[in-house]
Amino acid sequence: MILKRLGLHLVSVFTNLEINGLNLKASHHPKPECINFDKNLQRIKHKDKQIGIKDIARHANVSIGPVDRVLHNRGGVSQETRERILKAIEELNYQPNLLASRLKSTKEYVVAVLLPQATKEIPFWHDHILGVEQAEKEIRQLEVTTKVFFFDQNSEDSFRERVNEIMADTVDGVFMVPVFYEEAIRLLRHCQKGQIPCLLFDTNLPDEKGVRYIGQNAYDSGYLAAELLSYCIPPDGTILLANIVQEHDNHLQFTKREEGFLAFFRETSPQTEIVKFESRRGISEEIAQQLADVIRQTPNLNGIFTINGVQHVAQVLEQKAFTGYRLIGYDVIPETIHYLENGTIHFLISQQPKMQAYEGIKLLSQSILLKKDLPESYYLPIDVVMKSNLKYHVK
Amino acid sequence: MILKRLGLHLVSVFTNLEINGLNLKASHHPKPECINFDKNLQRIKHKDKQIGIKDIARHANVSIGPVDRVLHNRGGVSQETRERILKAIEELNYQPNLLASRLKSTKEYVVAVLLPQATKEIPFWHDHILGVEQAEKEIRQLEVTTKVFFFDQNSEDSFRERVNEIMADTVDGVFMVPVFYEEAIRLLRHCQKGQIPCLLFDTNLPDEKGVRYIGQNAYDSGYLAAELLSYCIPPDGTILLANIVQEHDNHLQFTKREEGFLAFFRETSPQTEIVKFESRRGISEEIAQQLADVIRQTPNLNGIFTINGVQHVAQVLEQKAFTGYRLIGYDVIPETIHYLENGTIHFLISQQPKMQAYEGIKLLSQSILLKKDLPESYYLPIDVVMKSNLKYHVK
DNA sequence: ATGAAAGCGCTAACAG
DNA sequence: CTGTTAGCGCTTTCAT
Numbered sequence: 001m002i003l004k005r006l007g008l009h010l011v012s013v014f015t016n017l018e019i020n021g022l023n024l025k026a027s028h029h030p031k032p033e034c035i036n037f038d039k040n041l042q043r044i045k046h047k048d049k050q051i052g053i054k055d056i057a058r059h060a061n062v063s064i065g066p067v068d069r070v071l072h073n074r075g076g077v078s079q080e081t082r083e084r085i086l087k088a089i090e091e092l093n094y095q096p097n098l099l100a101s102r103l104k105s106t107k108e109y110v111v112a113v114l115l116p117q118a119t120k121e122i123p124f125w126h127d128h129i130l131g132v133e134q135a136e137k138e139i140r141q142l143e144v145t146t147k148v149f150f151f152d153q154n155s156e157d158s159f160r161e162r163v164n165e166i167m168a169d170t171v172d173g174v175f176m177v178p179v180f181y182e183e184a185i186r187l188l189r190h191c192q193k194g195q196i197p198c199l200l201f202d203t204n205l206p207d208e209k210g211v212r213y214i215g216q217n218a219y220d221s222g223y224l225a226a227e228l229l230s231y232c233i234p235p236d237g238t239i240l241l242a243n244i245v246q247e248h249d250n251h252l253q254f255t256k257r258e259e260g261f262l263a264f265f266r267e268t269s270p271q272t273e274i275v276k277f278e279s280r281r282g283i284s285e286e287i288a289q290q291l292a293d294v295i296r297q298t299p300n301l302n303g304i305f306t307i308n309g310v311q312h313v314a315q316v317l318e319q320k321a322f323t324g325y326r327l328i329g330y331d332v333i334p335e336t337i338h339y340l341e342n343g344t345i346h347f348l349i350s351q352q353p354k355m356q357a358y359e360g361i362k363l364l365s366q367s368i369l370l371k372k373d374l375p376e377s378y379y380l381p382i383d384v385v386m387k388s389n390l391k392y393h394v395k
Numbered sequence: 396m397i398l399k400r401l402g403l404h405l406v407s408v409f410t411n412l413e414i415n416g417l418n419l420k421a422s423h424h425p426k427p428e429c430i431n432f433d434k435n436l437q438r439i440k441h442k443d444k445q446i447g448i449k450d451i452a453r454h455a456n457v458s459i460g461p462v463d464r465v466l467h468n469r470g471g472v473s474q475e476t477r478e479r480i481l482k483a484i485e486e487l488n489y490q491p492n493l494l495a496s497r498l499k500s501t502k503e504y505v506v507a508v509l510l511p512q513a514t515k516e517i518p519f520w521h522d523h524i525l526g527v528e529q530a531e532k533e534i535r536q537l538e539v540t541t542k543v544f545f546f547d548q549n550s551e552d553s554f555r556e557r558v559n560e561i562m563a564d565t566v567d568g569v570f571m572v573p574v575f576y577e578e579a580i581r582l583l584r585h586c587q588k589g590q591i592p593c594l595l596f597d598t599n600l601p602d603e604k605g606v607r608y609i610g611q612n613a614y615d616s617g618y619l620a621a622e623l624l625s626y627c628i629p630p631d632g633t634i635l636l637a638n639i640v641q642e643h644d645n646h647l648q649f650t651k652r653e654e655g656f657l658a659f660f661r662e663t664s665p666q667t668e669i670v671k672f673e674s675r676r677g678i679s680e681e682i683a684q685q686l687a688d689v690i691r692q693t694p695n696l697n698g699i700f701t702i703n704g705v706q707h708v709a710q711v712l713e714q715k716a717f718t719g720y721r722l723i724g725y726d727v728i729p730e731t732i733h734y735l736e737n738g739t740i741h742f743l744i745s746q747q748p749k750m751q752a753y754e755g756i757k758l759l760s761q762s763i764l765l766k767k768d769l770p771e772s773y774y775l776p777i778d779v780v781m782k783s784n785l786k787y788h789v790k
Numbered sequence: 791a792t793g794a795a796a797g798c799g800c801t802a803a804c805a806g
Numbered sequence: 807c808t809g810t811t812a813g814c815g816c817t818t819t820c821a822t
Contacts, residue, residue, distance in 0.1 A: 457808075460809055461807080464807095471807060472807070472808085473807060476807085495814090497814090499813075
């Protein structure tokens with residue numbers, strides 16, 4: 001959406017229509033008038049003038065004071081006026097004007113963002129910050145700001161500390177990568193108790209009640225990779241599953257990718273042989289050599305799938321000058337881009353980290369401003385990036 | 396993004412950052428304060444309180460009247476006050492509050508949308524309307540509305556008539572599919588003369604000066620299709636280019652797809668044999684039979700690319716029970732989805748019509764509200780849709 | 791419990 | 807040419 005493409009900086013003008021949030025039924029926006037095609041004149045006209053708080057006040061025979069109090073459930077309205085007002089709201093299909101409301105309102109909302117620190121070794125989280133910053137820019141006008149808490153993704157202590165800080169703080173929404181299970185749950189519960197919307201991103205905690213998640217469906221992304229690879233290899237081909245992960249990595253997400261990948265072949269092409277190579281200690285000379293050996297010794301190797309660290313696999317392939325395979329992996333970061341461009345990697349599945357963060361923050365601010373519940377899960381498209389569409393890829 | 400996914404209705408809360416539009420230099424938004432990671436406390440804090448028109452008035456020793464006039468280039472300000480005001484604007488890094496400005500403003504802006512009528516035979520344009528409607532919803536709060544003019548894409552007369560209607564009308568922006576060259580240019584010139592932003596979509600008129608375009612890069616999409624297909628076929632394979640087009644179709648766009656496709660093979664794999672089959676009179680029993688014959692008689696046929704009408708090609712392949720090929724074509728519409736799901740089509744390149752219209756209208760309203768020029772061309776990502784990511788695809 | 795009134799930041803009309 | 811002022815639709819405070 002709405003991010004950088006070809007050097008253009010696109011910014012969404014705003015607004016929101018779905019502002020029937022205030023405990024009203026779904027708005028019946030009158031269908032556009034649309035004269036038949038054969039009549040040779042076709043337009044859509046919209047001609048409903050916004051009705052406002054004053055209109056409902058008049059319609060309910062009160063002043064605007066009680067109307068506002070009803071709209072915000074602030075009490076202090078007699079039962080019968082309350083009912084009259086609600087009726088008027090419904091009948092006139094009132095839609096609050098967010099512009100006006102935020103203009104006056106003094107309260108500033110704060111969204112806490114709990115995010116691993118990007119490092120040289122793991123630059124992945126850098127793009128998320130860009131998304132947060134962009135969203136922040138857009139919502140600031142509505143008096144919503146973000147407050148980013150970075151933690152060390154290898155240190156549960158640092159995560160715990162940030163969680164404590166957020167809980168001590170008064171924030172109106174939480175957006176977090178739940179790297180450490182118990183602590184994430186603790187923060188989640190805290191939010192649930194305080195009626196604070198909390199949105200997970202990147203990694204899901206699917207077994208928890210009431211979780212709201214934005215990100216990629218890891219299982220389906222693996223399934224997609226498998227479908228793609230299956231189109232590129234002969235039916236009797238062999239596939240190598242080569243994973244370079246770290247001890248502290250996000251294994252839940254990675255496992256789901258693998259599950260999806262294997263499920264595809266189990267379901268549609270069980271005769272395909274799949275060989276697995278995995279390092280749980282990242283990459284090293286030794287491991288690279290082992291991988292090279294496996295590749296050399298695997299006859300008929302046509303496809304390679306990597307749930308993580310595809311750049312390391314690509315490096316091995318390039319060094320040893322292997323050919324005749326298709327390689328697919330994750331994450332569009334400088335290292336992988338390099339190998340995509342020189343043809344060592346053929347496909348990259350993008351998690352669109354910037355977009356993920358951007359959309360997530362906007363969703364959260366929606367939820368805060370309109371006092372609406374967050375949607376349960378919001379899966380981003382599974383993006384396939386190749387050499388020729390790299391330049392159009394939206395982080 | 397930002398459309399429907401998995402049944403969620405996402406609406407972007409608004410706002411806009413790029414509001415330094417008013418002839419100011421790029422705004423230097425102060426970098427977020429960011430304590431070092433090792434210091435164990437990492438946050439981004441934004442602490443600039445919005446400065447307003449009153450502040451610059453005070454800073455420039457005038458009242459708000461001239462300030463507003465400078466901001467809107469409405470003249471009637473002496474040279475020296477003007478300069479003092481501009482200096483203050485710059486120094487204080489003023490960013491107008493769109494909420495407040497649109498709240499007050501009485502003017503309603505209208506965007507004219509010139510779009511082919513969707514028909515049973517060509518349902519393609521239906522999704523565009525969805526995008527227009529969604530954008531319309533979001534911009535209505537800013538007093539921007541749309542007015543859709545449908546034309547018959549087989550009738551230049553109907554196009555001309557709509558153009559006349561738009562030119563007779565007073566609109567503040569134009570969003571059109573330039574199906575008929577001369578008439579499109581006529582409208583374009585009209586807009587240029589009247590300083591009305593005009594954005595083309597779906598089809599570009601690349602040879603015209605000052606055109607603004609949103610859509611897919613047709614050439615690159617063909618190039619991508621070729622790259623994809625090249626991964627799926629053996630180096631000595633044969634490819635069929637099978638195009639089912641109509642006399643009145645958008646040949647410019649289609650030709651570019653083909654050019655990009657052929658360019659890829661010319662550049663990277665000239666030994667690949669490419670056979671071309673084309674119908675310029677749509678599909679019929681006879682043509683289907685001819686196509687079937689070509690397919691049967693082409694030895695070693697591994698890949699099929701279709702710049703248009705991939706569903707017809709799929710139908711032939713299915714009926715004749717051909718196998719062992721990869722088929723790639725355009726447009727995610729009900730007919731093609733059917734064949735994608737049953738495995739007859741392997742890849743679809745989506746033009747994301749809904750998103751295209753949505754983003755385009757929002758861009759236009761940006762341009763109108765902020766009095767900024769439209770970006771020259773805004774290319775949407777080239778989306779590859781397969782069976783496994785169909786459900787995540789954003790129209 | 792309700793009404794009245796001030797004011798958010800900006801636009802636009804009018805008076806000086 | 808410049809300053810003043812009345813709202814936009816809503817929130818909030820204060821008086822009834």
